[in-house]
Amino acid sequence: MAYFIQRLLSMAVTLFLISIITFTVTNILPGDVAMMIMGTQSNPAALANLRENLGLNDPLVYQYGRWIFGMLTGDWGNSLLFKQPIGPIILQKMTASALIVLLSMTIALTLAVPLGVWSAVYKNRWQDTASSSVSILGVSLPDFFWGIMLILLFARALGWFPSSGFVHPNEDFLMALKHAFLPSLALGLGLMAHLTRMTRATMTGILSQEFIRVARAKGLAEKTVIWQYGLANAIGPVMTVAGLQMGYLFGSIIVMESLFNYTGMGWLTYQALLNRDMPLIQATVFVIAAVVMLVNLIVDLLYPFFDPRIQLK
Amino acid sequence: MSERNKLSSKLDTQVDDPIVSLDHLRVEFETDGGTVVAVNDISFKVFPGETVCLVGESGSGKSVTSLSLMRLVEFGGGKITGGKMLLARDGKKTANLSEVDVDTMRSIRGNEIGMIFQEPMTSLNPVFSIERQLTDGLRLHTNLSASETREKAIELLEEVRIPDPEKRLRQYPHELSGGMRQRVVIAMAMACRPRLLIADEPTTALDVTIQAEILSLINRLKRETGMAVLFITHDMAVVAQMADRVVVMYQGNLIEEGTVNEIFSAPKEEYTKALLAAVPQLGQMAGTSLPSPLNIPGASATVKPTSGDIGIEKKTLLEVKNLVTRFPVYGGIFRRKVANVHAVENVSFTIDRGETMALVGESGCGKSSCGRSILRLVEPESGQIFLDGKNIISLNGTELRSARRDMQMVFQDPYASLNPYMRLREQIAEPLNNFGLAGRSEVDDIVHDILEKVELPTSFLRRFPHELSGGQRQRVAIARAIVVNPSLVITDEAVSALDVSVQAQVLNLMMSLQDELGLSYLFISHDMAVVERVSHKVGVMYLGRLVEVGSRSQIFENPQHEYTRTLMAAVPIADPKKRNISNDMSFKPIPSPVFPVGHTPENPIYEEIEDGHLILRN
Secondary structure, eight states: OHHHHHHHHHHHHHHHHHHHHHHHHHHHHHSOOHHHHHTSSSOHHHHHHHHHHTTSSOHHHHHHHHHHHHHHTTTOOOOOTTTTBBHHHHHHHHHHHHHHHHHHHHHHHHHHHHHHHHHHHHTTTTTHHHHHHHHHHHHHHOOHHHHHHHHIIIISSSEEEEEEEOOOOTOOOHHHHHHHHHHHHHHHHHHHHHHHHHHHHHHHHHHHHHHHHHHHHTOOOOOHIIEEEEHHHHHHHHHHHHHHHHHHHHHHHHHHHHHHTTOHHHHHHHHHHHHOOHHHHHHHHHHHHHHHHHHHHHHHHHHHOOOOTTOOO | OOHHHHHHHOOOOOOOOEEEEEEEEEEEETTTTTEEEEEEEEEEEEOTTTTEEEOTTTTHHHHHHHHHHTGGGGTTTTTEEEEEEEEOOOOOOEEETTTTOOOHHHHHHHEEEEEOOOOOOHHOOSSOOHHHHHHHHHHHHHOOHHHHHHHHHHHHHHHHTOSSSSHHHHHOOGGGGHHHHHHHHHHHHTOOOOOEEEEEEEEEETTTHHHHHHHHHHHHHHHHOOOOOEEEEEEEHHHHHHHHEEEEEEEEEEEEEEEHHHHHHHHSSHHHHHHHOOOOOOOTTTTTOOOOOOOOOSTTTTOOOOOOSSSOOOOEEEEEEEEEEEEEETTTTTEEEEEEEEEEEEEEEEETTTOOEEEEOOTTSSSSHHHHHHSSSSSSSSSEEEETESSSTOHHHHHHHHGGGEEEEEEEEETTTTTTTOHHHHHHHHHHHHTTOOOOHHHHHHHHHHHHHTOOOOGGGGOOOGGGGGHHHHHHHHHHHHHOOOSEEEESSSTTTTOOOHHHHHHHHHHHHHHHHEEEEEEEEEHHHHHHHHHHHEEETTTTTEEEEEEEEHHHHHSSSHHHHHHHHHHHOOOSSOOOOOOOOOOOOOOOOOOTTOOOOOOOEEEEETTEEEEEEE
């Protein structure tokens, strides 16, 4: 419990710093909210009037205070682009992205863990070389390349999956999955490469430990030794890296969702940036940071279940 | 050959059939540098109810032999390329382990042959409970129900004398001490009542009291179950205590085989004689007052007994007064200091010029922290340290740096203490350049000179550390320490990682350097027999405190403190006629030196029973 409180406190501090940075950066950028609303050719007097009404002439500290108070109390303001309250927009887009993030992570882990273990078991043999080559290919080619390839193959040529669009899981779960699948696969392939390397390195270390030899000396079958005795020790480190990859993933979805015209957080961030929708930019950055931190906190809280040596205190 | 062997060949009776017989075993490893023959040609037998010790130095092939018996050697890239390993099986046909298929081998492993390994800290899977690890062998090899397996597991823990077995089953390995873990590992190996137990250096990583307990446990289990034990070790003292018969190995070959008495009282081969001569024996130095080099047959007889008289008048070099070193333990939301590890608690002693003072004790007793505190590698909390009259504690950073020229340190692991990217010339010259002690032209002369002193050929100057053996590396570490001409060298377990014959050479080198250069040593070690050999004075540490200090003969011939006596009783003696490991030894575990903040320990009260012989009385 003390650990949990400590982590929440440090998360609050980090979020506070992030809020200051996003707020400052968006204010330094040329052009302000009033200009965005009225357009560049607008009447200077009306512009000044709007600035006064929006409180843009107040000291920055006041403006920040108002904004952060709103964020904390649930009043996130209106998007300039969508002319709607930001809160509900983000909630909806977050659901869409959660689907992609979870799906791509699942794809990455189900491919990476067996491949990494396989590599470690056959270390420095052809199996290892093969798996390393696949990994290197995954890392060296950018996500959007995989995206384009997948569209060409699965959407255009085979027609198994839609090439773009988003369906809410509440409407039709199967269709939602179908729409999320290709962008998730493209993201998952990039993620997989890192996770395979990580699993291989961790498992290589574990398999050289004495308890593996002890397990074999008991007469246990090789599959038990590797997939139970060995892998149980690798779950913690692999999950930690997977958690850290979340940040990377939220960066990647900006490109991937735009490519597949999948209207999630990534797409939203891109639209917000494109249209200089300051309130929306601030809110999305803030929410993404919070979500990434939360996921990592959850991974850390789960750690004692993977490894009894870890005590959270 | 032993009586038993003759008998069995004559009568060919069931009773005396060997459990395993190795017949011209050959094991090879494929490496990048070509084929390496780890075991060349080994034949020996193990009979029911006997303990056979497989003894040899690193690289002798003793572990590879034992791993081959379990066919575990293949997992490390080894290959059995010749010979037979016949295992007599209960009610089944004799199996040749060199050829059996994987499934048969798996039904033998952990069932008919049990095995325990060296490192209790890593022998258990950290993420599985003790119960799971103890019962999975039973589930595999027997048809017991879940509740029966659990009962059996509790029984096994009781058998290896683990208190609170039911509670232990729920625990994880990290919650147990090293000795307890090794007991669990033994219980695991014993689970299916194997007819042969292979123990591969099972006590090498343990403290001497725990070693004594584990050895006595293995002896008791052997007696109670009638199983045979194949005991692999490098430690001749352990061999003397445990073996019925001994097989001596060297570089993959069998050198000599015989009963333990034959090997120890009348070794036939030169190698066996050398091995035995290199082993310091506790009690061997009784009646002498000065350190004395070890006999190394074959080596030149130039090592003369150290004189102890080095032409300098007896003068105190190092004075340590009331030294206290504590390490903070942090906890809580704000990571505040919640407790202290009392590593060194009010320790005082002096070392004269040209004298060796040994600090002995078990792991965690504070002996290493004490050595590091003197160099201020860890900052002492209080106390005073005077080196040659200079107050070390009061020095600032720059002064301390130059003061360290006079006190150098040699660490335990010569693999880790040398920079792998530096050639020997740079390694040895580095301290000189650090302190600006020699001009460019002089450096080479000094390095050559030092290399000669530590008895390494000058052709080594261009070598990297990985091109040297462990003993050679430790010589380099010593060269680095003495090149700046220090008056005090602190050696922290400097010979513990070395093979006995190499250990003897390094110890002799240290003693002759002392003679030649008038060095003082603070010799930190856990090995009582080595300490007896090399030291003038001995301090015994326990829980951060010096419990007894005195001259070598006072401590070894007249130990007064209870802990010193416990320690002595646990040291195995390298003589099969003096077996001191009884059948059920159990020592009090060492309590924790962690105390809450603000805890003030009592001031130590010492009683001086003889001139210079102090005993802690509280």
